[in-house]
Amino acid sequence: MLANSRLRCHLVCFGMMLLLVESFGVRGSVAAEELVSLSGETMGTTYNVRLVPTADVVSETLQQSIDDRLEVVNLAMSTWDPESELSRFNRYEKTDWFPVSAATAEVVEQANTISEQSGGAFDVTVMPLVNLWHFGPEGQDRAKLPSESSIESARASIGYQLLHVRSEPPALRKDNPSLTVDLSAIAKGYGVDVIARLLDETGIENYLVEIGGEVRSCGVKPNGDRFIVGIEKPTPFVRAVQRKVPLQNSSMATSGDYRNFFEIDGKRYSHTIDPRTGRPVEHSPASVSVIAQSCMEADAVATTLMVLGPDAGYNWAEEHGYAAIFLIHPGERGAEVVSEIVERETSAFSQLVPTPENSSSAMTTWLISLGVFVAFMVLMSVGVIFSNRRIQGSCGGLAGLRDEHGQTMCQACTTPREDCEKALLEGMQSDSNSADVN
Known part of the structure; x- marks a missing residue:
């Protein structure tokens, strides 16, 4: 299941890059229609x-x-x-x-x-x-x-x-x-x-x-x-x-x-x-x-x-x-x-x-922003693939959340530990069966 999740994350990141490049306006395909030109004197x-x-x-x-x-x-x-x-x-x-x-x-x-x-x-x-x-x-x-x-x-x-x-x-x-x-x-x-x-x-x-x-x-x-x-x-x-x-x-x-x-x-x-x-x-x-x-x-x-x-x-x-x-x-x-x-x-x-200067400046800013975003997505996907770690985000994910008494989500939870582990194992088994079917 974990390998399947890493592959999905990698494909999503790669697909995101393709989508951004295409929406930016890089068109590699040749249009089916071509311009017709007519000319004369008048x-x-x-x-x-x-x-x-x-x-x-x-x-x-x-x-x-x-x-x-x-x-x-x-x-x-x-x-x-x-x-x-x-x-x-x-x-x-x-x-x-x-x-x-x-x-x-x-x-x-x-x-x-x-x-x-x-x-x-x-x-x-x-x-x-x-x-x-x-x-x-x-x-x-x-x-x-x-x-x-x-x-x-x-x-x-x-x-x-x-x-x-x-x-x-x-x-x-x-x-x-x-x-x-x-x-x-x-x-x-x-x-x-x-x-x-x-x-x-x-x-x-x-x-x-x-x-x-x-x-x-x-x-x-x-x-x-x-x-x-x-x-x-x-x-x-x-x-x-x-x-x-x-x-x-x-x-x-x-x-x-x-x-x-x-x-x-x-x-x-x-x-x-x-x-x-x-x-x-x-x-x-x-x-x-x-x-x-x-x-x-x-x-x-x-x-x-x-x-x-x-x-x-x-x-x-x-x-x-x-x-x-x-x-x-x-x-x-x-x-x-x-x-x-x-x-x-x-x-x-x-x-x-738009003036050429403003257009060029806006284009440069857009390209820099695009480059930073794509680099960030690539690094995250590489981390998932090679370190086998889940993406938690910059704040540590849900495990970093605390209640008003300073307790973590796990410490504040009243569900018995064995019940949580049993539900987790059942969920993993269900996910694995679903992946096999696909």
């Missing part, structure tokens, strides 16, 4: 979809459905296609209602809401200034800067207050016949939402959708882990990850000044135009990433925060509860000179995404 960039397929998903059919949905978005909102719905509205020189699709009306309504909230830092009517600074479809002559008079003239023809939208029936209207609209700062995010809805309709529960860096994830990967999205290090001509973000059932969009810019006489001019000044932003954020439920909203808010800057933008994001992280260029910070990229997170972002 909106002047690329899209990528990674998903865990269901039994009835046909990749070729799904790929065609994705392309068809994105083509509808392009035909509605592209400023590069002269026959798109938006291009035709921009050429429309009247101030009555212009019929548009429900999708275009939805995007413009969201844009106007953020414009109102941000005091015009986000403004989809900024297209004349985008073209003036050589970032639009009307030419790319970046050898010279626009004149002050041309900037003021362009500013006179913009303003989100001049753009109106209705949903029933969907239509746009402008107070100024020369008003034009550019949805490039929000349309990619909307495209991500469109594909996410398509996957939901198809019955796919686990996926990651990306269009030009704007992403949305739902569910988990085949091994049960969340999808990890990288925030790019904002360094021109270098591709590296600054921060890894576990993303689940939410969207993330990034706006930055480190890819699309030009330089004249050593000064950089960003493609992010401040509608309030008519000029490219000049403050220190290299990029801003925003997490939100809707990728359309995250896309627009990221641009808004780039325009507002690291201080006003941070305060605005905190006020409106947005999860955002600012990556700030090296340089002067008051009296201090910083040589590396500085990260500044809103409180909502910090709650969603």
Whole structure:
């Protein structure tokens, strides 16, 4: 019986170690399902979809459905296609209602809401200034800067207050016949939402959708882990990850000044135009990433925060509860000179995404605790196996307990000794018979 008890104790301890290691997340088995990847081109960039397929998903059919949905978005909102719905509205020189699709009306309504909230830092009517600074479809002559008079003239023809939208029936209207609209700062995010809805309709529960860096994830990967999205290090001509973000059932969009810019006489001019000044932003954020439920909203808010800057933008994001992280260029910070990229997170972002330092510290603490516990269990099992001693615990077990007169449990017991020994022998015999049967 004793040998059988020692073996049981050893197996329990060993099993406990396996259970702890497995629950910690070490997975040796290969998942039965694998991610399916679909990709293509849209909106002047690329899209990528990674998903865990269901039994009835046909990749070729799904790929065609994705392309068809994105083509509808392009035909509605592209400023590069002269026959798109938006291009035709921009050429429309009247101030009555212009019929548009429900999708275009939805995007413009969201844009106007953020414009109102941000005091015009986000403004989809900024297209004349985008073209003036050589970032639009009307030419790319970046050898010279626009004149002050041309900037003021362009500013006179913009303003989100001049753009109106209705949903029933969907239509746009402008107070100024020369008003034009550019949805490039929000349309990619909307495209991500469109594909996410398509996957939901198809019955796919686990996926990651990306269009030009704007992403949305739902569910988990085949091994049960969340999808990890990288925030790019904002360094021109270098591709590296600054921060890894576990993303689940939410969207993330990034706006930055480190890819699309030009330089004249050593000064950089960003493609992010401040509608309030008519000029490219000049403050220190290299990029801003925003997490939100809707990728359309995250896309627009990221641009808004780039325009507002690291201080006003941070305060605005905190006020409106947005999860955002600012990556700030090296340089002067008051009296201090910083040589590396500085990260500044809103409180909502910090709650969603643990910092690498805290995550590493927590992991180290957990590993140490696990190691101590496992070592203790192993030592106890070794003691049982090789010393033939029962485990009493640190307090000596029941034999160490005493009553109010200082007597041990055995001394205080009134049962005759021979009766105890007889009951013990009968119990041992019963245990031995039970072990033989097993």
